[in-house]
Amino acid sequence: MSKKIVFSAAILICSCLWVNAQTPKLKKAFNGKNLKGWAVPENNIWWSANDGVLTVKNGPDKKGSILWTEKEYENFIIETDFLFGEGTVDSGIFLRTDSQQIQLGISGSLKRDMTCSPYIAGKGYPVEASNIKQLLKQEDWNTVRIQAVGNLYTVWLNGEQVLNYESENAAAKGPLGLQLHANRDMAIHFRNIKIGKLP
Structure with a gap:
């Protein structure tokens, strides 16, 4: 066996080991029956769990609400069906803080679908996720996967990968x-919410 083949094989093995190291076992963050593990807002009339969803x-007052995980995360992957x-759905997933999120649905400011794009307080939408019109199913379940390593969001x-964005002021740790x-008449459903911690 030539040295070139041996070297190439070694590179492939190392690459596979690195990928596996970056792909943690995702754990259920929603048990499908109740809101255990989540910081439920007082006087909750918004969030409900039923049959895995x-x-x-x-x-009626159209107030907004955020359902936070009880745990805090540094580097992580979160995956969920939605x-x-x-x-008019205007939702998202907040990343360690309420000032940075990945959008799900229609942007109130832009009046168009910005699913999978980052919303950064003070900057709006600095970049737009790619190929969303072709991938997004408006009337069926979709799966979004978000990886945050330091200030890099993927x-x-x-x-299909649709975004790679480096935030200048990402929070280091948080729920x-x-x-x-707020000020919407809308509903959105989530299931199979899973989270894994990265090194």
């Missing part, structure tokens, strides 16, 4: 949150 919808419900939609935007 977490649903959030606006109340299904748009009734109304996002996949239905198995993850699901958003119900």
Whole structure:
């Protein structure tokens, strides 16, 4: 066996080991029955769990709400299925802070779908996720996967990478949150919420 083949094989093995090291075992963050493990807002009328699905919808006063994980995370992967419900859906997943999120649905400021794009307070949407129109299923379940390593956010939609964004002021550590935007008449559903910690 030539030295070149041996070297190439060694590189391949190291690459596989690195990928495996960066792909943690994801653990269920939602048990499908109740909101255990989440910091439920006082006087909760928005969030409900039923038959494996977490649903959030606006109340009559159209107040917003965030459902935070009780645990805090530094480097992580979060993966969830989501299904748009009734109304104009404006939701997202907060990343360690309420000032940075990955959008799900229609942007209130841009008036168009910005699913999988980062919203950064003070900057708006600095970049837009790619190929969303082709990948996003408006009336069926989708799967979003978000990886945050330091200030680098990588996002996949239905198995395809659609975003790689480096935030200048990402929070180092904090909980993850699901958003119900205020002043909307909307609902969104989540299932199979899983989170894994990265080194």
